[in-house]
Amino acid sequence: MRECWRWFGPLDRITLPQIAQTGASGIVTALHDIPAGEVWPRAAIDARRALIDTAGLGLHWAVVESLPVHDRIKRGEGDLAPLFANYRTSLENLAAAGIETVCYNFMTVIDWVRTDHDLPMRGGALALGFSTARMAAFERHMLGRDIGSDYPPEAIAQGDAWFAASSQADRQALLGRIMAGLPGSYDRFSVAGLRAELARYEGQTKDRLRSNLGRFLDEVIPTAERLGMRLCIHPDDPPRPVFGLARIVSTEEDLDWIISRADSPANGLTFCSGALGASRANDLGRIARRFAAKVHFLHLRSVATADDGSFHEAAHLEGEADLPDLVAIFLHEEARRRAEGRSDADLPFRPDHGHEMLSDIGAGAHPGYPLIGRLRGLAELRGVIAATRLGQG
Numbered sequence: 434m435r436e437c438w439r440w441f442g443p444l445d446r447i448t449l450p451q452i453a454q455t456g457a458s459g460i461v462t463a464l465h466d467i468p469a470g471e472v473w474p475r476a477a478i479d480a481r482r483a484l485i486d487t488a489g490l491g492l493h494w495a496v497v498e499s500l501p502v503h504d505r506i507k508r509g510e511g512d513l514a515p516l517f518a519n520y521r522t523s524l525e526n527l528a529a530a531g532i533e534t535v536c537y538n539f540m541t542v543i544d545w546v547r548t549d550h551d552l553p554m555r556g557g558a559l560a561l562g563f564s565t566a567r568m569a570a571f572e573r574h575m576l577g578r579d580i581g582s583d584y585p586p587e588a589i590a591q592g593d594a595w596f597a598a599s600s601q602a603d604r605q606a607l608l609g610r611i612m613a614g615l616p617g618s619y620d621r622f623s624v625a626g627l628r629a630e631l632a633r634y635e636g637q638t639k640d641r642l643r644s645n646l647g648r649f650l651d652e653v654i655p656t657a658e659r660l661g662m663r664l665c666i667h668p669d670d671p672p673r674p675v676f677g678l679a680r681i682v683s684t685e686e687d688l689d690w691i692i693s694r695a696d697s698p699a700n701g702l703t704f705c706s707g708a709l710g711a712s713r714a715n716d717l718g719r720i721a722r723r724f725a726a727k728v729h730f731l732h733l734r735s736v737a738t739a740d741d742g743s744f745h746e747a748a749h750l751e752g753e754a755d756l757p758d759l760v761a762i763f764l765h766e767e768a769r770r771r772a773e774g775r776s777d778a779d780l781p782f783r784p785d786h787g788h789e790m791l792s793d794i795g796a797g798a799h800p801g802y803p804l805i806g807r808l809r810g811l812a813e814l815r816g817v818i819a820a821t822r823l824g825q826g
């Protein structure tokens with residue numbers, strides 16, 4: 434398993450020499466400054482790769498996360514031929530630079546959602562979390578949505594009580610934390626802006642969203658396959674509807690639909706134990722065993738869930754995900770690939786998120802991406818991997 438680290442590029446406060454000190458060798462990054470839908474030019478890809486290669490640190494660009502899918506493709510809106518052509522050109526440019534693994538997602542409007550960025554853990558570390566009560570309060574009282582039975586009745590009642598007691602500052606802070614998951618920019622939607630954006634997805638049912646993903650796969654998978662690339666879709670985070678938006682990458686059945694939709698080695702999955710693990714209906718071990726052959730990239734972390742669907746991000750070896758079991762499954766898969774002489778037998782993985790802790794506090798990392806918290810996760814996983822390898826002989 435190839436130890437990787439997500440780096441947000443030259444503007445990331447965490448530097449390549451710091452990443453080298455964590456022991457990771459693979460860099461996971463993207464050209465975040467290029468708007469979704471535009472071509473990633475060969476020169477820009479080469480410049481990013483050169484930054485990583487020429488640092489003399491033994492690092493290489495292992496995975497693109499993410500090559501974003503334009504919202505119009507997700508909505509199936511208008512003439513999409515130029516957008517599909519641009520995506521294929523970006524894949525060709527990445528392949529020419531030697532990059533083979535490309536992560537993407539099919540979440541609409543917002544990439545990930547948390548209501549809390551600073552839940553106190555033991556000794557003062559801070560974790561990300563999702564409260565169904567406060568999400569229900571936000572949707573019902575700030576967004577003005579009819580949330581019907583989207584959330585459990587007790588969560589809705591708790592959310593009503595939270596809202597009634599909240600100050601204007603509490604509400605603004607909640608809006609800021611929820612909107613932090615907006616992709617690609619630091620513009621935060623206002624409530625009015627979010628409402629307008631959501632209106633563009635009215636009538637976008639699960640079936641329609643699936644057919645739009647199917648069309649995307651039809652358009653790009655043959656090119657990826659010809660280039661020897663591996664696309665890997667990231668699950669919805671959290672794996673439940675938010676803002677009433679349809680979700681199609683949340684369950685085992687969803688993953689089966691995606692894999693069955695295009696039978697190609699280029700059509701694969703990012704196995705994110707944290708995103709999938711936030712739903713108790715997902716049996717992580719079962720999903721990992723079932724789809725191991727289609728997994729091209731691993732995000733390893735663990736969450737602790739509550740009865741009402743709330744969760745928080747636990748330390749990597751705590752919470753409910755059995756990461757040692759998942760590591761064993763994927764080491765086994767690597768051995769199987771190696772026996773077949775495959776070139777993709779070294780699976781890239783990264784510690785996906787970590788607590789803000791020690792010198793992370795106040796250091797201003799991206800939410801979920803602090804230096805020390807992820808270093809702790811990576812080091813623990815490295816130990817698990819080494820011990821499991823010994824056990825598997």
Ligand SMILES: [Mn+2]
Binds near residue numbers: 667705707708732785
């Ligand atoms: Mn993930």
